[in-house]
Amino acid sequence: xxxxxxxxxxxxxxxxxxxxxxxxxxxxxxxxxxxxxxxxxxxxxxxxxxxxxxxxxxxxxxxxxxxxxxxxxxxxxxxxxxxxxxxxxxxxxxxxxxxxxxxxxxxxxxxxxxxxxxxxxxxxxxxxxxxxxxxxxxxxxxxxxxxxxxxxxxxxxxxxxxxxxxxxxxxxxxxxxxxxxxxxxxxxxxxxxxxxxxx
Amino acid sequence: xxxxxxxxxxxxxxxxxxxxxxxxxxxxxxxxxxxxxxxxxxxxxxxxxxxxxxxxxxxxxxxxxxxxxxxxxxxxxxxxxxxxxxxxxxxxxxxxxxxxxxxxxxxxxxxxxxxxxxxxxxxxxxxxxxxxxxxxxxxxxxxxxxxxxxxxxxxxxxxxxxxxxxxxxxxxxxxxxxxxxxxxxxxxxxxxxxxxxxx
Numbered sequence: 001x002x003x004x005x006x007x008x009x010x011x012x013x014x015x016x017x018x019x020x021x022x023x024x025x026x027x028x029x030x031x032x033x034x035x036x037x038x039x040x041x042x043x044x045x046x047x048x049x050x051x052x053x054x055x056x057x058x059x060x061x062x063x064x065x066x067x068x069x070x071x072x073x074x075x076x077x078x079x080x081x082x083x084x085x086x087x088x089x090x091x092x093x094x095x096x097x098x099x100x101x102x103x104x105x106x107x108x109x110x111x112x113x114x115x116x117x118x119x120x121x122x123x124x125x126x127x128x129x130x131x132x133x134x135x136x137x138x139x140x141x142x143x144x145x146x147x148x149x150x151x152x153x154x155x156x157x158x159x160x161x162x163x164x165x166x167x168x169x170x171x172x173x174x175x176x177x178x179x180x181x182x183x184x185x186x187x188x189x190x191x192x193x194x195x196x197x198x199x
Numbered sequence: 200x201x202x203x204x205x206x207x208x209x210x211x212x213x214x215x216x217x218x219x220x221x222x223x224x225x226x227x228x229x230x231x232x233x234x235x236x237x238x239x240x241x242x243x244x245x246x247x248x249x250x251x252x253x254x255x256x257x258x259x260x261x262x263x264x265x266x267x268x269x270x271x272x273x274x275x276x277x278x279x280x281x282x283x284x285x286x287x288x289x290x291x292x293x294x295x296x297x298x299x300x301x302x303x304x305x306x307x308x309x310x311x312x313x314x315x316x317x318x319x320x321x322x323x324x325x326x327x328x329x330x331x332x333x334x335x336x337x338x339x340x341x342x343x344x345x346x347x348x349x350x351x352x353x354x355x356x357x358x359x360x361x362x363x364x365x366x367x368x369x370x371x372x373x374x375x376x377x378x379x380x381x382x383x384x385x386x387x388x389x390x391x392x393x394x395x396x397x398x
Contacts, residue, residue, distance in 0.1 A: 012355065012378060012394070013369030014213040030375060146361070156211065158357070160380050160394055162345070164372030170212030173363030176229060179211060181359050184390055186383040193390050195211070195359055 002129045003152035004071065004122055004145065006136040007064060008169055009034040009190070010156055015163035016139055026079040028166050034159050037189035056187055060157070065089060068129030071096070071121055071145075073138025078102065082111050087135075092128050096121040096141065122150040139169050147174055151197055153182065158191040201328045202351035203270065203321055203344065205335040206263060207368055208233040208389070209355055214362035215338055225278040227365050233358050236388035255386055259356070264288060267328030270295070270320055270344075272337025277301065281310050286334075291327050295320040295340065321349040338368050346373055350396055352381065357390040 010016050011034060018028030027034075038057035070093040077083075077095050085108035087093055093111045095101070101113040114121035122145065125134045136142055136151060145151035178198040185192035209215050210233060217227030226233075237256035269292045276282075276294050284307035286292055292310045294300070300312040313320035321344065324333045335341055335350060344350035377397040384391035 012353075013372070014367070033375075154211075158392070160378035162369060162372055162376040162378065164369075164375055168213070170361060170363075173212070173361055176232075176363055177361040179359035179361065181385075181387055181390060184383065184385040186380075186385065188380055191380060191383055191390065191392050193357070 002068070002126050002131060002133055004126070004134040004136050004150060005067070005153040005155055006142045006145075006151060007060070007155045008139070008142070008157065009037070009159055010169050011159050011161050011163040013162045013164065014168045014170060015166040016169045017167035018163060019166050021167055023079060030163065030166075033161060034157075034163075037157060037159060037187065039189075056185055056189075056192065059185075060155075060192070064135060066132060067091065067135035068132030069094065069125040070135045070137060071125045071141065072136075073141035074099075075140065076138035077111075082108050084108075085110055092125070094121045094125045096144075118144045118148050119150055122148075139167060142169065143171060143173070146177060146197065153197065154179070154195045156193050156195070158193060160188075160190070201267070201325050201330060201332055203325065203333040203335050203349060204266070204352040204354055205341045205344075205350060206259070206354045207338070207341070207356065208236070208358055209368050210358050210360050210362040212361045212363065213367045213369060214365040215368045216366035217362060218364050220366055222278060229362065229365075232360060233356075233362075236356060236358060236386065238388075255384055255389075255391065258384075259354075259391070263334060265331060266290065266334035267331030268293065268324040269334045269336060270324045270340065271335075272340030273298075274339065275337035276310075281307050283307075284309055291324070293320045293324045295343075317343045317347050318349055321347075338366060341368065342370060342372070345376060345396065352396065353378070353394045355392050355394070357392060359387075359389070 008016055018030035021028035039055040065088045069091050070087045072095055074095050074097045094114055096114045096118050098115055105111050179195040180198050182194040182196050207215055217229035220227035238254040264287045268290050269286045271294055273294050273296045293313055295313045295317050304310050378394040379397050381393040381395050
């Protein structure tokens, strides 16, 4: 069964972006600290080509690349210009947004803006993903997906650092949500915990 | 070497207390959800006597009971009337506060209010703890101890639940603080991660 999965690197105090997050500074100050665990080459981003093949970084990148669709928040998508139109392996990218897409989107056939809300966007993403999972991107989108009951799993990479400020993954939710621990991968660089959303 | 250690049960979204925290409702609504992992008998608090001897709850309670002094925030201490004057095994209890203690404190010889700040309170607690550790209690106190550089370790019991609201363990810090993963204990009820404060 296809599941929607959020992958997120988070500091122990809950931040997934540093201060001064915005266009030109995606992820904010110190953002790369949260992604060092990937083991990518210094100065490079966490792309598969630059990750140490022996580490858990490779394992998680492989997992991410096996997803059959991407559902991304608009801010996240726009900050990286929709990954140049292809997040990985030509899978479709869905962006829930009530505003019309920017002009650059017309040249990206894999990118679909969905105006009917997160539920519709997730249903479309799951339909095209087939037996593969849907990769969920973006804190706000994760939050709305959780609140709408359409987020199935959360893969947290808990990084041993206190950021002290920035943007948190979890802000106020309408109700308490129970999780189930599916898997823990324990490394010095991060504690990788995968949760299933129960209710 | 004696170390100061914070033990804290925290939801994945960073809450250590539910909404409506206050006298008469210590820990706020749903507080006990964060402490179910102790495995104590239904309705009882996490006291050693009520914990299943086979579980990690017993392991952590034993660890906590081996501390040689307690440093507690005033709110935490007052909400439970200073544990009736004895937190465990007659070890001294230090409460940093700029205001004079309440009238009940006079009858508790183990309780010392310290007006010279968190650094002085921690130095006194470490001095009496000898070769044992100092147990740190309270979110605000943990925060000021971190900011003052006198918190050595953080034992987080990460509970698989999103609280959605309440009181967070970590609020804004003056700077980024690096941690080191010392130990991970992986159970279905909680992911127990112990950190050393590096800088």
